[in-house]
Amino acid sequence: DRRIKIAPSILSADFADFGREIRAIEDQGADWVHVDVMDGHFVPNLTFGPPAVKAFRKHVKTFMDVHLMIAPVDPFIEAYAEAGADLITAHVEAGPHIHRTLQAIRATGKKAGVALNPGTPAEAIEHVLDLADLVCVMTVNPGFGGQKFIDMTGKVRKLRQMIGDRPVHIEIDGGVDPVTAPLLVAAGADVLVAGSAVFRGGSVANPEAYGDNIRAI
Ligand code: DX5
Numbered sequence: 001d002r003r004i005k006i007a008p009s010i011l012s013a014d015f016a017d018f019g020r021e022i023r024a025i026e027d028q029g030a031d032w033v034h035v036d037v038m039d040g041h042f043v044p045n046l047t048f049g050p051p052a053v054k055a056f057r058k059h060v061k062t063f064m065d066v067h068l069m070i071a072p073v074d075p076f077i078e079a080y081a082e083a084g085a086d087l088i089t090a091h092v093e094a095g096p097h098i099h100r101t102l103q104a105i106r107a108t109g110k111k112a113g114v115a116l117n118p119g120t121p122a123e124a125i126e127h128v129l130d131l132a133d134l135v136c137v138m139t140v141n142p143g144f145g146g147q148k149f150i151d152m153t154g155k156v157r158k159l160r161q162m163i164g165d166r167p168v169h170i171e172i173d174g175g176v177d178p179v180t181a182p183l184l185v186a187a188g189a190d191v192l193v194a195g196s197a198v199f200r201g202g203s204v205a206n207p208e209a210y211g212d213n214i215r216a217i
């Protein structure tokens with residue numbers, strides 16, 4: 001369905017209170033929970049291993065969208081599937097075999113996503129669209145929340161055209177806020193990741209701010 005889904009990224013949440021933060025954003029209307037896995041190699045930051053994702057799983061009632069910013073990615077697919085991911089996204093830039101990587105994700109029974117950094121053309125994934133349930137278009141260079149949006153509307157339009165009537169989500173990730181979101185939805189995106197734009201001004205003590213922020217996007 002083309003209803004727009006909002007997937008708050010817990011990279012912007014309170015790292016001392018993930019359980020309550022996850023429950024708060026879901027109570028306040030999050031459609032998915034976006035989990036940013038970073039290895040300090042593919043991106044210059046380090047976040048969540050499989051044990052952490054397993055702990056998050058206990059609190060996620062909606063849908064756990066796990067974004068693997070790691071290379072190599074194949075050795076960890078099984079572990080994040082076991083940890084309870086509902087969808088696992090790998091970067092096309094993480095290695096030479098994205099076709100095999102997507103096959104490996106699908107073999108775990110999970111949904112499969114492929115992510116494109118801002119410098120990577122849409123054509124890079126043209127030959128794996130039949131293996132993808134989602135294409136994640138990075139609108140920042142990955143590694144951190146709160147970065148400045150990089151306009152990728154042209155790439156989103158091209159992807160929507162390439163996808164045609166296949167059931168493939170286009171997810172936008174990075175710098176999404178009430179100003180940038182409408183541009184991307186108009187271009188064909190249907191899942192919007194937002195970290196700082198959801199968590200800013202709120203807390204587990206003031207979760208209503210999360211709901212206001214989600215509705216504003
Ligand atoms: C960046 C991550 C994004 C990030 C989004 O590498 O993949 O999901 O957390 O945060 P904002 O919405 O603040 O740009």
Ligand code: ZN
Nearest residue numbers: 009036067173
């Ligand atoms: Zn992400």
